[in-house]
Amino acid sequence: MLFFKPKPEKMARKGDVAGLLRLLGRSQGELRSEVKYQLARSELRQSAIPHLIGALPDRSVSKDVAELLVGHGVIEARDSLVSALEKWPQPTRLEALWSLSNEMAEKKMLSA
Numbered sequence: 001m002l003f004f005k006p007k008p009e010k011m012a013r014k015g016d017v018a019g020l021l022r023l024l025g026r027s028q029g030e031l032r033s034e035v036k037y038q039l040a041r042s043e044l045r046q047s048a049i050p051h052l053i054g055a056l057p058d059r060s061v062s063k064d065v066a067e068l069l070v071g072h073g074v075i076e077a078r079d080s081l082v083s084a085l086e087k088w089p090q091p092t093r094l095e096a097l098w099s100l101s102n103e104m105a106e107k108k109m110l111s112a
Contacts, residue, residue, distance in 0.1 A: 006031065017047050048068070063095045
């Protein structure tokens, strides 16, 4: 239960990626969408990547984290998603596979 109204935009301006990830794991609906939006911002890209990779095994955020990693489109993200396919629990593997397949489909559509 949250006793205050979280402000994802303010957290993003401060570069609080870890705080945004904690909030992502315990939020729903509109607030969760806002947190994802803030984590996807290009200004946070460099600082967010290691945190996102570290959060991938967390089942409460794995789908969103996999989407964000692919959205950032960096090699480190792909390597982590492939690693998830090899050694992490089945739900995390499914999220990683889903994200990688969506990325490949988008690339095919763009090149057509």
